[in-house]
Amino acid sequence: NAGVTQTPKFQVLKTGQSMTLQCAQDMNHNSMYWYRQDPGMGLRLIYYSASEGTTDKGEVPNGYNVSRLNKREFSLRLESAAPSQTSVYFCASSALSTGELFFGEGSRLTVL
Amino acid sequence: DQQVKQNSPSLSVQEGRISILNCDYTNSMFDYFLWYKKYPAEGPTFLISISSIKDKNEDGRFTVFLNKSAKHLSLHIVPSQPGDSAVYFCAASDRNDMRFGAGTRLTVKP
Numbered sequence: 001n002a003g004v005t006q007t008p009k010f011q012v013l014k015t016g017q018s019m020t021l022q023c024a025q026d027m028n029h030n031s032m033y034w035y036r037q038d039p040g041m042g043l044r045l046i047y048y049s050a051s052e053g054t055t056d057k058g059e060v061p062n063g064y065n066v067s068r069l070n071k072r073e074f075s076l077r078l079e080s081a082a083p084s085q086t087s088v089y090f091c092a093s094s095a096l097s098t099g100e101l102f103f104g105e106g107s108r109l110t111v112l
Numbered sequence: 113d114q115q116v117k118q119n120s121p122s123l124s125v126q127e128g129r130i131s132i133l134n135c136d137y138t139n140s141m142f143d144y145f146l147w148y149k150k151y152p153a154e155g156p157t158f159l160i161s162i163s164s165i166k167d168k169n170e171d172g173r174f175t176v177f178l179n180k181s182a183k184h185l186s187l188h189i190v191p192s193q194p195g196d197s198a199v200y201f202c203a204a205s206d207r208n209d210m211r212f213g214a215g216t217r218l219t220v221k222p
Contacts, residue, residue, distance in 0.1 A: 004155070035212075042116070042201060043156070043212040059211075090155055099144050099205045103155030 002026050006091045006104035013081045013111045021076040021107050023091030031094045032074035033058075033101065034066060036087040043090065049074055050096075081111045115139045116204050118213035125220050131189040133216050135202030138183065142204035142211075145178060147187045150199045150215070159200070160187070192220045 004025045013019055025032065030051045035043040035058075045058030049068040063085060065077045074093075078085055088108050092101040117136045125131045133147075143164040148156035162169040162176045162185070169176050175188045189196055197220050202213040 040121075040214050042114075042118075042214040043203075045210070058209075092155075096207075099207065099210065100146065100158045100161065101148075101156075101203075101210065103148075103157070105153070105155050 004091055004093055004102050004104035006089075006107050009105065009107055011107065011109050013078075013109065015082060015111060017081050018077065018079050019081065019109075020078075021089055021091070021109075022073070023075065023104060024073045025091075025093040025102070026072065027093060027095075027102065028071070029093035029095050029102070030071070031096055032068065033092040033094070034064070034074070034076045035090045035092065036060065037090060037106075038087050046076065046089075078109075081109075083111045085109065086111045114211075114214075115142075116202055116211045116213040118200075118202055118216050120216050121214070122217040122219070125192045125218065127194055127220055127222050128191045131187075131192045131196065131218055131220065133187040133189075133200050133202070133218065135185045135187075135213055136183060137185075137204045137211075139204070139206070139211075140183070141206045144205040144207070145176070145185050146203045146205070146210075147174075147176060148201040148203060148212075150201065156201055189218075192218075194220050194222050196220050 033048040034046040047066040091104045146161040147159040150156040
């Protein structure tokens with residue numbers, strides 16, 4: 001009964017390093033999302049994928065890239081990490097008909 | 113440009129009393145509204161939703177009210193329990209885009 005699984009849960013990077021956050025869902029959902037949560041800002045959408053093979057920018061896409069590898073997996077890549085990307089990142093999936101999102105447990109990223 | 117606003121960062125309520133969490137939105141294209149609950153070190157979980165064709169939706173102790181003319185929704189929890197202590201996010205969707213408020217931290221005191 002995994003739902004949405006994100007890895008890693010914690011990561012510390014130095015400015016300029018790259019990394020990929022992995023996300024997988026086992027609910028056969030078409031849509032997948034990456035959000036970041038910052039104090040006082042709520043959850044802000046970085047990128048989303050409405051279906052396998054498509055990706056679109058959200059509110060705050062700069063500095064990120066994504067790949068929808070297949071229906072289950074949606075990864076988020078930081079090519080050159082910056083301190084402003086220190087945040088908690090959440091992956092989510094949804095069945096289009098309801099709009100309800102199912103979230104992973106989050107990945108806390110610190111960029112020094 | 114915050115299209116969904118939760119103006120109260122925190123709320124403290126006594127166990128057994130009513131908790132009322134408020135949310136305002138600016139985009140009249142939003143037609144579906146949701147509340148999520150988040151415990152520390154966990155992802156948000158869906159709590160309750162309401163479509164724009166309704167003005168009230170109830171699920172056990174949780175009721176969401178929607179006032180479209182005021183672009184305002186609220187979540188009522190009655191009676192409040194200590195296990196309800198969490199951060200509550202309001203979200204609004206137009207089926208293509210879902211925007212979240214900044215969250216309200218609810219503390220229910222025994």
